[in-house]
Amino acid sequence: MLPRLLALILLLLCSVWAMHRHGLAAERNAPDPVTLSIVGTTDLHGAVFPRDGRGGLALLGGYMKNLRAARAADGGAVLLLDAGDTFQGTVESNLSQGALVVDAYNALGYTAAAIGNHEFDFGPIDLGIPRPAPSGDPRGAIKARAAQAKYPFLAANLLDESTGRPVEWPNVQPSVMVEAAGVTVGIVGVMTIDALRATLVANTRGLRMAPLAPTIAAEAASLRSQGAQVVIVAAHAGGYCSRFDQPTDLSSCDPSSEIFEVAERLPTGLVDVIVAGHTHSGLAHQVAGIAITEAFSGGRAFGRVDVVVDRRTHRVVDVRFFPPQDLCAEENPTTQTCDAAAERAGPLVPTRYEGRVVSPDPATIEAMAPALARVRALQATHLGVVLDTPVRRVSDRPDDLESPLGNLFADAIRESVPGADVSINNNSRGGLRADLPTGPLTFGGLYDVFPFDNRLVPLILTGAELVQVFAEEIRRGRRGALGISGIRVRAGCSAQGLRVDLLRTTGRLIDAAERLLVVTTDMLATGAVFASVAPPNGFQLPDVAPIAREVVAAWLLRRGGRLRDDEFMNPAHRRWEYPDTLPAGCAAR
Numbered sequence: 001m002l003p004r005l006l007a008l009i010l011l012l013l014c015s016v017w018a019m020h021r022h023g024l025a026a027e028r029n030a031p032d033p034v035t036l037s038i039v040g041t042t043d044l045h046g047a048v049f050p051r052d053g054r055g056g057l058a059l060l061g062g063y064m065k066n067l068r069a070a071r072a073a074d075g076g077a078v079l080l081l082d083a084g085d086t087f088q089g090t091v092e093s094n095l096s097q098g099a100l101v102v103d104a105y106n107a108l109g110y111t112a113a114a115i116g117n118h119e120f121d122f123g124p125i126d127l128g129i130p131r132p133a134p135s136g137d138p139r140g141a142i143k144a145r146a147a148q149a150k151y152p153f154l155a156a157n158l159l160d161e162s163t164g165r166p167v168e169w170p171n172v173q174p175s176v177m178v179e180a181a182g183v184t185v186g187i188v189g190v191m192t193i194d195a196l197r198a199t200l201v202a203n204t205r206g207l208r209m210a211p212l213a214p215t216i217a218a219e220a221a222s223l224r225s226q227g228a229q230v231v232i233v234a235a236h237a238g239g240y241c242s243r244f245d246q247p248t249d250l251s252s253c254d255p256s257s258e259i260f261e262v263a264e265r266l267p268t269g270l271v272d273v274i275v276a277g278h279t280h281s282g283l284a285h286q287v288a289g290i291a292i293t294e295a296f297s298g299g300r301a302f303g304r305v306d307v308v309v310d311r312r313t314h315r316v317v318d319v320r321f322f323p324p325q326d327l328c329a330e331e332n333p334t335t336q337t338c339d340a341a342a343e344r345a346g347p348l349v350p351t352r353y354e355g356r357v358v359s360p361d362p363a364t365i366e367a368m369a370p371a372l373a374r375v376r377a378l379q380a381t382h383l384g385v386v387l388d389t390p391v392r393r394v395s396d397r398p399d400d401l402e403s404p405l406g407n408l409f410a411d412a413i414r415e416s417v418p419g420a421d422v423s424i425n426n427n428s429r430g431g432l433r434a435d436l437p438t439g440p441l442t443f444g445g446l447y448d449v450f451p452f453d454n455r456l457v458p459l460i461l462t463g464a465e466l467v468q469v470f471a472e473e474i475r476r477g478r479r480g481a482l483g484i485s486g487i488r489v490r491a492g493c494s495a496q497g498l499r500v501d502l503l504r505t506t507g508r509l510i511d512a513a514e515r516l517l518v519v520t521t522d523m524l525a526t527g528a529v530f531a532s533v534a535p536p537n538g539f540q541l542p543d544v545a546p547i548a549r550e551v552v553a554a555w556l557l558r559r560g561g562r563l564r565d566d567e568f569m570n571p572a573h574r575r576w577e578y579p580d581t582l583p584a585g586c587a588a589r
Contacts, residue, residue: 033317034181035076036307037067038232042083042277043297045118046093048104048368053329054338055299057104057368060327061361063302063353064108070354077180080109083277083294084116084191084236087145091447092375097122097141099148100371106150107367112176114189114234115142115155116277117198121453124544138203138544139169146171154189154234156219157210167207175219183230183309186223188216188271191236192258192278202455202522202541212237212258213265220270229314230307231271235259238279238294244323247286259294263287272316273305282324295324302327325353329360379444383556389565391436393427400569401576403427405436405449406483407568412555413456413519413548414485420458421516422466424524425548427483431523441563446553454521455545463502464512465533471500472532474578482529484575491578493586505573521548 041060050056068078082105087098098119105113124136125144137143146153147170156174160167166174175188190212196204212235220231239257243249253260259276268289276283276294283294284303293303301324308318328338330348338351351358391405406427414423425431434448461469470489473482475498487510488503502510510516524530525539 032075033308033310034183035071035074036180036183036185036230036309037071037076037078038273038275038293038305038307039064039067039078039080040083040234040275040277040293040295040303040305041081041299042236042238042275042295042303043085043116043280044082044087044101044299045085045089045297046087046098046101047090047299048092048101049090050327050329055301055327056360057101057108057299058360058362058364059329059358060299060302061108061364062358063325063327065361066354066356066358067304069356071181075181077183079111079178079180079185079187079232081111081187081232081234081275082113083234083238083275084114085118085277085297086113086116088118088121089298091379091444091451092372094122094451094453095375095378095447096371097126098145100368100375102145102148103367103371104364106148107364108361110149110151111178112152112154112187112189112234113149114236114275114277115153115158115172115191116236117191117195119145120199120203123200123203123453123455123547136544138205143169143172152176154187155191156188157190157193157212157215158195159208159210161206161208174215175223177223177226177228182311183314184227186220186226186228186231187234188219188223188231189234190215193237195236200453200455200522201526202543202545205541205543212262216262217266217270220266224270229309230273230316233271233274235262235274236277237262238276238281239283239292240279240281241283241285244282244284247284247291247321250285250287253283253285259283259292260287263290263292266290272307272319275303284321284323286319286321291319291321293322293324300327301325329358379442379447381443383441383443383446383553384560385441385556386562387436387438387441387564388562390438391563391565391568393432393435395569400574401480401578402569402574403432403480403483404565404568405432406480407485407575408436408563409450409548409552410483410485411568412552416551416555417456417458417517417519419517420486420519422484422486422518424469424518424520424529425483426521426524427481431521441556443553446549446556450549450552452523452549454523454548455542456519456548456551457522457525457539457541457545459518459520459525459530459539461516461518461533462512463510463514463516466510466516466518467500467502467512468532469530470502471498473529474498474500480576488574489576489578498586 048057087093093101119142122141123138125140153172158167178185193209237258239259241253243252274292280297282296283292291305293305295301295303304322306320310317328351331338331351333349393405409425410423414420490501
């Protein structure tokens with residue numbers, strides 16, 4: 001009996017020892033924690049090419065290639081996210097309605113992108129130059145870019161007014177779940193609560209914004225319930241900080257920043273990282289336990305946060321912060337910066353990142369080539385006129401309130417709208433950005449003058465209301481800010497104060513009760529210029545309307561022939577007449 005008992009005890013001890021050894025071996029062989037490098041870009045605004053050796057998407061591709069190699073070596077992964085305002089801003093992107101950027105982002109391997117307010121600026125899909133008629137879905141361009149993308153567009157708080165639910169457009173969704181190095185990651189996309197007030201109203205009718213924090217909380221909780229181990233927010237909303245050396249030190253930051261307030265309102269532990277944007281600032285900070293990164297604007301830098309996840313517990317065990325990383329073709333080896341001052345500190349050398357030299361990514365350049373060729377062909381489109389002189393934004397006479405180019409635009413707009421009595425546009429001190437050059441005029445030359453997709457709006461105003469509009473302009477001191485056609489404005493001082501008369505081009509005085517069809521841009525119609533005469537809810541803007549630049553292009557094509565600067569300035573019949581200075585107190589009355 002005793003030998004059998006001893007044998008049983010020995011067997012039990014052996015089993016315990018074997019289990020212990022197995023546990024030690026398992027512990028030794030357990031996989032190391034996994035590192036996810038979360039890279040954020042934002043507010044590219046179409047800046048796909050480098051400037052002065054900095055920035056550009058091909059160079060970003062070189063940095064990403066090095067970072068992906070580093071993560072592949074340690075079993076981790078890279079998640080590349082964008083926080084919105086990606087397309088509008090450069091001729092290459094604008095004239096392709098962002099297609100060139102999406103081609104590049106596809107090649108760069110973006111994981112997801114938030115929608116920003118300026119993604120709505122392009123309106124309907126372009127139908128060629130000049131566009132034959134205003135038509136199409138006012139959100140056609142953004143939908144086309146989403147359909148083109150190999151990564152999802154995210155917009156959890158962009159709601160359809162008719163349903164009260166997030167918009168349901170192809171490849172646009174509130175959030176997405178992805179697998180990265182065996183880690184399940186949930187990504188939510190949102191945009192600033194002011195998004196629809198910071199873009200063209202005509203393109204966003206029927207949409208509304210939901211508050212950010214409750215939207216993120218609900219979407220993140222849903223992702224967690226579906227197994228997300230890490231939750232990231234791509235937010236077209238941001239903040240302001242001037243220092244990046246201590247992530248927890250917020251003394252250089254604006255505490256009222258929108259993204260800080262959002263982070264503070266989220267339940268603890270629900271969100272791990274926010275890739276921010278919109279404010280064109282830099283962030284590399286921790287707020288309410290959430291890592292927030294933002295990388296300025298214009299493609300000059302990227303943000304990065306490394307999240308370390310324990311493979312067994314599926315919990316985040318470490319977060320590593322990086323200041324915004326400038327995209328440099330060359331750097332000073334001591335300062336590791338590409339600023340101009342760095343060159344004076346010593347010779348520049350090829351930039352290294354993650355232990356390797358950074359080289360522009362040829363695949364990104366190749367991906368942009370077809371859209372770029374279409375843009376260059378569009379820029380070269382001849383508009384049928386030859387300029388014998390430049391048409392200038394500013395008159396060469398210092399006492400002139402007029403601009404030859406402003407008058408050309410105003411004439412083209414008024415003459416292109418049947419029945420229009422008056423046209424008013426932003427003049428040389430506002431929307432017009434360059435002179436029209438001497439020689440054959442191309443669409444590219446016209447685009448350089450007016451790169452905005454502002455649309456034309458018809459308004460019915462009385463003579464008295466129009467007098468009020470111009471009187472307010474004079475009181476604000478905006479001399480020459482508006483280009484006009486179809487009328488003359490004559491201002492002076494009377495015993496009652498400022499006096500403004502409006503005259504037809506024939507010299508006939510316009511009566512106060514006379515009703516006039518005034519054509520202007522949506523930007524002016526919804527801004528301060530017409531605020532004093534607008535109805536309580538603002539002017540009703542048309543669902544579809546022609547783009548001002550395209551109207552001018554079509555007018556030039558119809559006109560043809562040759563043009564001179566002095567055709568649009570007649571010193572004997574000035575469109576604006578009032579003295580350089582009005583007597584003290586006159587304009588205030």
